[in-house]
Amino acid sequence: MDLDAAGQKMLANIEEKTGVKVAEWVKRIHASKKAKHGEIVAWLKAEHGLTHGYANLLAHTAKGSAASTSGASDDDLVEAMFAGKKADLRPIYDAVMAKVKALGTDVELAPKKAYVSLRRNKQWGLVQPSTATRLDLGLVLKGVPPSGRLEASGSFNSMVTHRVRLESVKDVNAELVTWLKAAYAAG
Numbered sequence: 219m220d221l222d223a224a225g226q227k228m229l230a231n232i233e234e235k236t237g238v239k240v241a242e243w244v245k246r247i248h249a250s251k252k253a254k255h256g257e258i259v260a261w262l263k264a265e266h267g268l269t270h271g272y273a274n275l276l277a278h279t280a281k282g283s284a285a286s287t288s289g290a291s292d293d294d295l296v297e298a299m300f301a302g303k304k305a306d307l308r309p310i311y312d313a314v315m316a317k318v319k320a321l322g323t324d325v326e327l328a329p330k331k332a333y334v335s336l337r338r339n340k341q342w343g344l345v346q347p348s349t350a351t352r353l354d355l356g357l358v359l360k361g362v363p364p365s366g367r368l369e370a371s372g373s374f375n376s377m378v379t380h381r382v383r384l385e386s387v388k389d390v391n392a393e394l395v396t397w398l399k400a401a402y403a404a405g
Contacts, residue, residue: 260273342358343355356378357379357382358377358378362400
């Protein structure tokens with residue numbers, strides 16, 4: 219497994235906090251017969267009382283996912299996301315990332331296989347090329363009612379409360395920046 223220092227520290231903390239070795243957690247996950255990442259995370263949280271971060275890391279570890287084990291660089295993951303049919307979405311992604319990076323020096327971008335997590339102290343958003351013609355921006359905006367383009371996340375992604383559908387660079391406007399700032403400030 220090729221984890222960065224933070225990931226290794228988290229794995230050590232899992233063992234320390236739970237008294238269960240990571241290898242045993244992986245065995246338990248496999249024995250649970252849970253196949254999907256989200257199912258594993260939900261099961262670990264509900265049945266074993268793990269925090270989301272620990273459950274997420276254990277799910278990635280057990281599944282051997284690209285996000286935690288492939289050794290692929292962040293740039294490689296982003297390039298793969300925008301290859302082929304989704305290549306036309308890259309300018310929208312770049313425009314969003316320019317706004318995100320301007321929010322502060324503590325913004326952390328964490329590319330995964332299918333999306334880029336936006337983090338600060340915790341995850342506050344994500345950017346995902348959902349279709350060949352649409353990029354979705356997910357934001358954590360607890361207590362903010364959906365309105366217009368800012369819709370409830372629904373089944374899009376359980377890690378965020380809202381989604382904004384982006385089909386053009388023009389969609390990365392002042393209204394979107396206001397929502398980005400609010401999610402960043404809460405994160």
